Amino acid sequence: MKRAFLIATAVIFLIVPPAQALELPQWHGFIEQDFGGRLNQDSLTKHKNYNLLEQRVQLKTRYAIPGENILSAWNGVFSYKGDFVLDEYFQTTGSYEVRELNLAFSPASFMDIKAGRQVLTWGTGDYLFINDLFPKDYVSFYIGRDDEYLKKPSDALRLSLYPEIVNIDFVLIPVFTPNTIPDGQRVSFFDSFEGGIAGLNSDRNAVKPAHQARNIQYALRLYRTFGSTEGAFYYYRGFDPSPRSYLDEANRQLFYERLDVYGASLRGPFLGGIGNAEMGYYRSSQDSQGDNRLIENSALKWLLGYEKDLGHDLKVGVQYLYEQKLNYSKYREALLSQDYYWDESRHLLTQRLTKLYKNQTVMLGLFNFWSPSNKEGYLRLSCAYDLTDQWKLTVGFNLPWGEDNLTDFGMMKENKNAFMRLRYSF
Amino acid sequence: MKKILVFLAVLIFTGNAWAEELNVGQIVAKANNRSYYQGKDGRAKANMMVTDAQGRSRQRQLTILKLNIKEGSDQRYYVYFHKPNDVKGMSYIVWKHSGKDDDRWLYLPAMDLVRRIAASDKRSSFAGTTFLYEDISGRSIDLDAHELLAGSDPAFYTIKNTPKDAGVVEFSYYTVSIDKNNFVPMKAEYFDKSGKLYRSIEALEVKEIQGYPTVTKMKATDLNANSSTITEFGDIQYDLGLSNDIFTERFLRTPPQQWLKE
Numbered sequence: 001m002k003r004a005f006l007i008a009t010a011v012i013f014l015i016v017p018p019a020q021a022l023e024l025p026q027w028h029g030f031i032e033q034d035f036g037g038r039l040n041q042d043s044l045t046k047h048k049n050y051n052l053l054e055q056r057v058q059l060k061t062r063y064a065i066p067g068e069n070i071l072s073a074w075n076g077v078f079s080y081k082g083d084f085v086l087d088e089y090f091q092t093t094g095s096y097e098v099r100e101l102n103l104a105f106s107p108a109s110f111m112d113i114k115a116g117r118q119v120l121t122w123g124t125g126d127y128l129f130i131n132d133l134f135p136k137d138y139v140s141f142y143i144g145r146d147d148e149y150l151k152k153p154s155d156a157l158r159l160s161l162y163p164e165i166v167n168i169d170f171v172l173i174p175v176f177t178p179n180t181i182p183d184g185q186r187v188s189f190f191d192s193f194e195g196g197i198a199g200l201n202s203d204r205n206a207v208k209p210a211h212q213a214r215n216i217q218y219a220l221r222l223y224r225t226f227g228s229t230e231g232a233f234y235y236y237r238g239f240d241p242s243p244r245s246y247l248d249e250a251n252r253q254l255f256y257e258r259l260d261v262y263g264a265s266l267r268g269p270f271l272g273g274i275g276n277a278e279m280g281y282y283r284s285s286q287d288s289q290g291d292n293r294l295i296e297n298s299a300l301k302w303l304l305g306y307e308k309d310l311g312h313d314l315k316v317g318v319q320y321l322y323e324q325k326l327n328y329s330k331y332r333e334a335l336l337s338q339d340y341y342w343d344e345s346r347h348l349l350t351q352r353l354t355k356l357y358k359n360q361t362v363m364l365g366l367f368n369f370w371s372p373s374n375k376e377g378y379l380r381l382s383c384a385y386d387l388t389d390q391w392k393l394t395v396g397f398n399l400p401w402g403e404d405n406l407t408d409f410g411m412m413k414e415n416k417n418a419f420m421r422l423r424y425s426f
Numbered sequence: 427m428k429k430i431l432v433f434l435a436v437l438i439f440t441g442n443a444w445a446e447e448l449n450v451g452q453i454v455a456k457a458n459n460r461s462y463y464q465g466k467d468g469r470a471k472a473n474m475m476v477t478d479a480q481g482r483s484r485q486r487q488l489t490i491l492k493l494n495i496k497e498g499s500d501q502r503y504y505v506y507f508h509k510p511n512d513v514k515g516m517s518y519i520v521w522k523h524s525g526k527d528d529d530r531w532l533y534l535p536a537m538d539l540v541r542r543i544a545a546s547d548k549r550s551s552f553a554g555t556t557f558l559y560e561d562i563s564g565r566s567i568d569l570d571a572h573e574l575l576a577g578s579d580p581a582f583y584t585i586k587n588t589p590k591d592a593g594v595v596e597f598s599y600y601t602v603s604i605d606k607n608n609f610v611p612m613k614a615e616y617f618d619k620s621g622k623l624y625r626s627i628e629a630l631e632v633k634e635i636q637g638y639p640t641v642t643k644m645k646a647t648d649l650n651a652n653s654s655t656i657t658e659f660g661d662i663q664y665d666l667g668l669s670n671d672i673f674t675e676r677f678l679r680t681p682p683q684q685w686l687k688e
Contacts, residue, residue: 151539
């Protein structure tokens with residue numbers, strides 16, 4: 001990170017003569033107090049009564065490069081966003097998270113470039129991601145931080161081209177950033193090495209791909225509109241952002257297996273609302289036959305979604321996700337008797353309800369995940385109130401449940417919480 | 427012979443009508459074009475102050491870019507939020523269509539997320555203000571039956587507008603007073619199902635900009651909620667030469683700097 005910052009700073013100062021940098025950039029951001037109390041004690045984790053307690057200061061700025069220089073002529077914009085966090089859960093002295101530090105410019109009328117740290121998102125799902133393999137922070141999601149923190153930034157180069165026929169986004173990510181997933185410190189989870197729900201006792205570790213040219217990740221999106229309907233093709237070459245494969249069982253090591261994803265999506269007006277459909281073929285090239293019990297198999301994922309505005313500031317949305325592991329019989333044949341294993345398929349339904357009150361200053365939100373095949377679910381409830389233009393109070397619940405300990409939400413069932421966020425924006 | 431006389435009578439009668447007064451459809455069309463379709467394109471920075479029943483105020487500041495595709499119907503809008511600070515940098519685009527739902531996309535910069543917005547209810551509040559979506563982007567004149575009333579002030583046309591489909595709106599009718607000189611609608615009053623006035627929109631200031639009479643200050647009042655919003659438009663400019671491209675995902679993600687002064 002330090003290196004990226006230095007390079008970006010150097011670029012700005014080399015290209016922009018200081019004498020012209022008279023118009024100072026505007027700074028905005030917020031100060032926030034967050035608290036998330038557990039609904040049931042979880043003595044496996046660091047604190048059994050709560051899983052979120054922190055103060056956060058976010059500062060951000062956008063600065064259009066001034067003067068007579070090439071970057072200015074290219075509409076160059078420098079963006080920075082960083083959070084200073086006092087995380088009382090870990091009783092740290094404070095940490096600094098740079099979420100954006102990039103330079104965006106248009107060297108030609110049909111081309112945009114964004115280089116540096118940035119948040120990247122695409123695809124059509126609502127909290128469900130098939131072709132968006134960019135890193136996410138699921139711990140933040142479960143403990144009640146703002147939605148913003150579900151997405152982690154990537155250090156990337158994004159090249160966008162806009163010829164007549166189709167729009168092209170090409171993203172190059174030199175250094176791998178994994179998802180942040182439960183590790184037992186803050187949120188307990190199912191650890192196959194421990195043979196059950198684990199917390200601080202978990203000592204598994206995940207080995208990241210080495211910094212090598214062959215480990216550079218690429219993501220491509222081709223998209224355009226057909227009337228009111230948007231169509232897109234996606235390609236990703238990189239690694240599974242969550243560690244799902246075993247590198248060394250004896251040393252409790254996991255790794256991020258290589259992953260190629262080919263996908264497509266459609267989104268547009270449908271039955272008085274918005275419909276979307278997306279699919280992805282996940283190719284696990286290190287286990288292309290599917291007969292290695294230690295490495296995740298290839299898979300197919302399908303998503304259908306629908307959202308409708310019912311009027312009076314009430315919106316509803318539903319989604320259906322179907323995932324199927326490929327070469328499943330070979331995988332089952334390869335398993336050892338004591339192995340935990342994945343099911344062949346998974347059905348997941350989601351429901352969203354959003355209602356605004358009091359001139360849209362109060363928002364009630366419900367989002368429910370429910371998997372009939374895995375007998376698990378996750379209900380998210382929130383109420384956000386804009387007390388003034390500056391002050392916002394958000395309270396809510398995270399309620400994962402499940403019959404089994406191995407499933408995505410079932411393993412989270414000891415982590416139910418009620419959270420509160422108070423934010424002052426400036 | 428009789429037929430010809432009747433024909434001539436009709437011709438003379440209607441001819442006179444044309445010479446003296448426009449018919450109600452023409453008045454409404456002219457006022458609609460004046461309000462929403464002046465110039466090829468346009469830009470304005472709107473400063474909206476919302477005041478609620480307790481006297482508390484909230485501010486919304488946004489830049490609106492507009493491009494006419496087809497006069498009286500299809501348009502594109504680009505809206506960029508400057509204030510409040512927690513939504514600063516958020517933007518959305520609208521492809522307004524006649525005869526079908528508009529297409530809307532919202533961009534949330536914090537997540538780099540382009541969302542498609544299902545928005546069939548145009549009579550919901552615009553950005554939490556007393557104005558409704560339909561007040562900002564216009565209500566299709568085909569949705570109402572129009573009737574010219576004998577207004578009290580001879581300087582104005584008074585039009586009564588009754589929705590053809592009363593089930594989808596909250597009003598039973600609304601009246602609009604249109605300035606006879608320049609066809610600027612100066613006041614709209616909305617009446618609920620019991621015939622009670624509950625909502626009004628007033629033009630508080632009209633200026634001529636690049637030859638186009640333009641409302642530069644307006645007020646919406648919700649009499650039931652006892653709240654109101656005053657909108658002042660600044661940096662107004664017509665015929666900027668905006669291209670279609672601005673109103674696409676590309677410029678949601680990368681706001682068009684040259685049109686969005688702070």
